[in-house]
Amino acid sequence: MTSFTEGSYPPAVKAELERQRLVQAVKDWSLAHGLVVRPPATVAPDDLDEILSMNAPVTLFPSPFPRRCFEEAKAVQTTYNELYARISQDDGFLGKIVQEVAGGDEFIAQLWDVHLRVKQEGYVQNLALGLFRSDYMVHQDGDDLQIKQVEFNTIASSFGGLSAQTSLLHKHLSQTSYPLLRDAGARAALDLPPNESTRGLAAGLKAAADAYGPSELGHRTCVVFLVQGGERNVFDQRHLEYELVRQTAGAVPVFRVPFAEILARTSIAAGSAKRQLLYHLPSGGDGDGDGDGEGLVFEAAVVYLRAGYGPSDYPDAAAWEARFQIERSAAIACPSVLTQLAGMKKVQQVLATPETSSSSSANNNSNTPPYSTALRRFIHDDASLAGLWRTFANIFPMDASTAAGREARRLATDATACQGYVLKPQREGGGNNTYRGAIPGYLATVPEEHWGSYILMELITPPPLSNTILRGGKLEQGGVICELGVYGTCLWDQSSMAGAILHSEESGYLLRTKGDQSEEGGVAAGFGCMDSCSLV
Ligand code: ADP
Numbered sequence: 001m002t003s004f005t006e007g008s009y010p011p012a013v014k015a016e017l018e019r020q021r022l023v024q025a026v027k028d029w030s031l032a033h034g035l036v037v038r039p040p041a042t043v044a045p046d047d048l049d050e051i052l053s054m055n056a057p058v059t060l061f062p063s064p065f066p067r068r069c070f071e072e073a074k075a076v077q078t079t080y081n082e083l084y085a086r087i088s089q090d091d092g093f094l095g096k097i098v099q100e101v102a103g104g105d106e107f108i109a110q111l112w113d114v115h116l117r118v119k120q121e122g123y124v125q126n127l128a129l130g131l132f133r134s135d136y137m138v139h140q141d142g143d144d145l146q147i148k149q150v151e152f153n154t155i156a157s158s159f160g161g162l163s164a165q166t167s168l169l170h171k172h173l174s175q176t177s178y179p180l181l182r183d184a185g186a187r188a189a190l191d192l193p194p195n196e197s198t199r200g201l202a203a204g205l206k207a208a209a210d211a212y213g214p215s216e217l218g219h220r221t222c223v224v225f226l227v228q229g230g231e232r233n234v235f236d237q238r239h240l241e242y243e244l245v246r247q248t249a250g251a252v253p254v255f256r257v258p259f260a261e262i263l264a265r266t267s268i269a270a271g272s273a274k275r276q277l278l279y280h281l282p283s284g285g286d287g288d289g290d291g292d293g294e295g296l297v298f299e300a301a302v303v304y305l306r307a308g309y310g311p312s313d314y315p316d317a318a319a320w321e322a323r324f325q326i327e328r329s330a331a332i333a334c335p336s337v338l339t340q341l342a343g344m345k346k347v348q349q350v351l352a353t354p355e356t357s358s359s360s361s362a363n364n365n366s367n368t369p370p371y372s373t374a375l376r377r378f379i380h381d382d383a384s385l386a387g388l389w390r391t392f393a394n395i396f397p398m399d400a401s402t403a404a405g406r407e408a409r410r411l412a413t414d415a416t417a418c419q420g421y422v423l424k425p426q427r428e429g430g431g432n433n434t435y436r437g438a439i440p441g442y443l444a445t446v447p448e449e450h451w452g453s454y455i456l457m458e459l460i461t462p463p464p465l466s467n468t469i470l471r472g473g474k475l476e477q478g479g480v481i482c483e484l485g486v487y488g489t490c491l492w493d494q495s496s497m498a499g500a501i502l503h504s505e506e507s508g509y510l511l512r513t514k515g516d517q518s519e520e521g522g523v524a525a526g527f528g529c530m531d532s533c534s535l536v
């Protein structure tokens with residue numbers, strides 16, 4: 001197979017003047033429409049940080065993406081919503097998995113501890129909200145192209161705000177700049193699917209705020225965004241905030257709270273068994289004009305975490321107390337601790353590792369794939385099982401107690417076999433994985449009794465593609481790898497298994513593209529860039 005794009009698209013745009021004109025169009029549109037990030041400290045000194053933004057790294061052209069794979073990933077999203085809602089409801093299942101990894105993973109152990117503490121006193125909020133993103137790459141197997149899941153994100157799934165803008169940027173360029181380029185490939189008719197990520201994610205937040213209902217304490221309700229200090233990807237989050245304000249006609253204000261300031265800016269309502277979470281607007285004195293010296297107080301209906309997914313947000317015991325305060329409060333957490341834990345890569349592995357033939361003999365008729373026990377526990381109808389199963393790549397446990405785990409240990413420590421794999425710990429946010437030939441050496445530094453807290457995943461090998469990336473004002477042209485993310489929003493009742501889902505939507509997509517020499521693809525981490533799909 002040569003290339004599924006037939007070679008002429010996207011063009012390299014070699015003529016200097018054409019290239020400059022296109023780059024100018026991208027820069028100006030991006031700045032005018034908030035397709036931007038804060039500049040890194042190396043570009044702008046600290047005191048200018050608050051008044052400067054720069055265009056987010058982006059491809060000059062929407063990358064070709066196989067339509068069938070795109071549609072399959074979108075179609076399976078509400079099934080994924082349901083799957084992860086059910087996993088979150090099952091603390092017995094999650095507890096067992098936590099036990100398997102917690103020995104080698106203090107962070108997971110501490111998260112679980114927050115859940116146990118709240119469980120002991122009793123949860124006061126049964127509703128849970130997920131703003132999910134399921135990430136995929138296209139796997140090329142001969143002439144066959146399959147959509148395969150890289151990971152499922154249950155916390156701080158980012159770029160929904162910027163990705164809708166990226167789709168609009170490429171649409172705009174297709175109506176203005178591309179037709180003026182001399183390269184015939186640039187003038188091809190493009191099929192650019194609409195992208196509702198901003199609207200969809202904000203609608204999820206609104207569904208939760210509506211379900212929370214009015215304050216019984218007589219406050220205005222609000223949504224709190226928990227964010228990291230020094231966040232550069234702030235406009236991505238602002239797009240969601242502005243859209244939520246638009247959808248609620250201003251009835252539900254949004255407040256951004258740095259994770260480190262949770263205990264200073266929020267409190268649990270005194271003397272109320274319902275443990276409402278109050279947000280105290282800093283006013284520098286008498287904020288509400290009634291002369292009592294107190295600032296305005298709001299009741300948080302929803303707490304949306306864009307922080308708290310990794311150990312660096314928990315430098316001390318107070319940070320864990322802060323997370324505990326959110327978890328035990330009446331605010332609908334997005335995500336709750338259980339939902340965050342459902343996103344462990346170990347969960348993905350347990351869902352994807354096939355039933356061994358000996359233990360599945362009861363349902364071993366030749367037409368039924370060897371679905372895992374875990375998948376069968378949560379999903380019961382054949383079409384949903386088959387739809388999810390098709391998207392799973394091969395993933396192995398790394399424990400010594402199962403045949404699959406022993407096979408993985410052999411693969412991971414063999415200098416040749418390891419070339420086809422990536423080793424992952426239970427972490428989010430990029431930069432944590434070990435690839436190919438580096439795996440045996442890395443494992444040699446980890447005590448063997450902790451290997452079980454990792455998973456070993458077969459590398460997905462996408463078809464060759466090229467594109468041009470504009471990053472920090474400079475162009476990089478060459479081979480690229482694309483990763484599709486499909487957003488899902490889901491609001492459910494933790495306490496009842498049947499009919500528990502109040503809202504479930506496939507909520508738009510993200511395409512992230514990286515140079516094919518880079519293993520990691522995070523945009524925020526500086527490796528990847530924003531892109532959109534041109535369906536082929
Ligand atoms: P994180 O939680 O840090 O985002 P991921 O599982 O998404 O971890 O891995 C980070 C990046 O590594 C992905 O965006 C992708 O570019 C690459 N990657 C991860 N798993 C695979 C895989 N099985 N095949 C190819 N690339 C992968």
Ligand code: MG
Binds near residue numbers: 135151430
């Ligand atoms: Mg990822």
